[in-house]
Amino acid sequence: MVCSDAYVCYTVCSSNPKKKIFHIPWIYVPVRNALAIWHQLTKYEISELAKPTVSIRERGRVEEIIRNMHRAGPGALQVISDFDMTLTRFAHNGVRCPTTHNILHNSTLISEDCKTKMANLLSTYYPIEIDDSMSVEEKLPLMVEWWTCAHDLLVKQKIKKDELAQAVRESDAMLREGYDVFFHTLKQHLIPLLIFSAGVGDILEEVIRHNGVFHPNVRVISNYMDFDERGVCQAFKGQLIHTFNKREGAMLNHDQFRELQDRPNVLLLGDSLGDLTMADGVTNAQNVLRIGYLNDKVEDRREAYVSSFDIVLEKDESLDVPNAILTYITEGK
Numbered sequence: 094m095v096c097s098d099a100y101v102c103y104t105v106c107s108s109n110p111k112k113k114i115f116h117i118p119w120i121y122v123p124v125r126n127a128l129a130i131w132h133q134l135t136k137y138e139i140s141e142l143a144k145p146t147v148s149i150r151e152r153g154r155v156e157e158i159i160r161n162m163h164r165a166g167p168g169a170l171q172v173i174s175d176f177d178m179t180l181t182r183f184a185h186n187g188v189r190c191p192t193t194h195n196i197l198h199n200s201t202l203i204s205e206d207c208k209t210k211m212a213n214l215l216s217t218y219y220p221i222e223i224d225d226s227m228s229v230e231e232k233l234p235l236m237v238e239w240w241t242c243a244h245d246l247l248v249k250q251k252i253k254k255d256e257l258a259q260a261v262r263e264s265d266a267m268l269r270e271g272y273d274v275f276f277h278t279l280k281q282h283l284i285p286l287l288i289f290s291a292g293v294g295d296i297l298e299e300v301i302r303h304n305g306v307f308h309p310n311v312r313v314i315s316n317y318m319d320f321d322e323r324g325v326c327q328a329f330k331g332q333l334i335h336t337f338n339k340r341e342g343a344m345l346n347h348d349q350f351r352e353l354q355d356r357p358n359v360l361l362l363g364d365s366l367g368d369l370t371m372a373d374g375v376t377n378a379q380n381v382l383r384i385g386y387l388n389d390k391v392e393d394r395r396e397a398y399v400s401s402f403d404i405v406l407e408k409d410e411s412l413d414v415p416n417a418i419l420t421y422i423t424e425g426k
């Protein structure tokens with residue numbers, strides 16, 4: 094008997110009905126249809142993935158992950174995202190947008206002398222952070238040096254907790270275009286969002302609060318200031334998180350991940366190769382889709398990003414691609 098299901102034709106073996114004998118593919122119309130729908134998901138169904146700014150190393154693999162996520166539905170999904178330059182914009186109208194650290198540098202909360210020192214640190218260490226010719230091992234001690242010096246300088250400024258909201262309001266910090274849809278979709282479908290940031294947690298929280306998207310499904314792992322009884326910053330709490338020790342941070346914060354263990358599908362968003370390990374705290378992960386924003390030194394770093402992230406977004410200041418994937422996963426089609 095010749096049968097055909099959605100994509101293949103086969104003959105059921107008369108001696109053993111469980112055995113199927115598949116036919117030479119190109120002969121059959123259903124198979125031609127199968128070839129026609131090859132990469133349909135990433136080219137047509139989620140048309141944002143066909144934009145010229147999107148690079149995908151293995152379309153077949155990405156499609157399989159997204160289809161698995163769609164099949165399992167929003168109840169099996171969690172989102173883990175970096176913050177600076179991932180949920181916030183890298184640039185707007187050709188001008189760089191501030192990171193959470195930069196919001197403090199630029200504010201009236203710190204002295205001119207401190208601003209100069211912080212700016213010197215930035216111009217020394219940021220090129221190292223994004224240098225594709227250096228290994229992570231070479232960068233590690235230098236990143237610790239940068240963050241430690243910056244935090245020491247900030248602590249000396251006696252920053253008050255109740256002045257942070259104003260510093261954020263007066264800053265040029267901007268969440269990426271489409272942030273409202275992103276946060277709303279996650280809230281609506283009760284999908285947990287874990288923001289994993291090497292920035293300043295207190296500032297990060299103010300940014301999302303200021304934009305009205307600090308919903309109950311949002312959790313943050315970051316560097317938090319330690320305030321004394323008068324509300325003055327006297328230190329930074331806990332283990333330092335910098336760009337390249339997020340795996341360690343994920344392991345240390347296993348409590349944050351514990352409540353997420355029953356969600357084996359992870360949509361991960363980052364802008365640094367250091368962000369690739371942010372989901373390592375999810376022990377039973379089944380499908381992890383890693384989306385990387387390639388913001389700076391695009392030509393030099395393209396190859397490394399495309400071979401490390403599943404989807405790479407070049408010079409894209411929006412959340413359109415993650416939003417389109419989320420819509421596809423959460424639609425009960």
Ligand SMILES: Nc1ccn([C@@H]2O[C@H](COP(=O)(O)O)[C@@H](O)[C@H]2O)c(=O)n1
Nearest residue numbers: 175176177192194195243290291292336
């Ligand atoms: N003094 C500093 C230290 C770090 N940065 C930048 O912040 C970014 C870290 O935050 P993520 O949310 O991306 O983890 C990092 O990429 C540094 O470039 C800074 O601006 N000032």
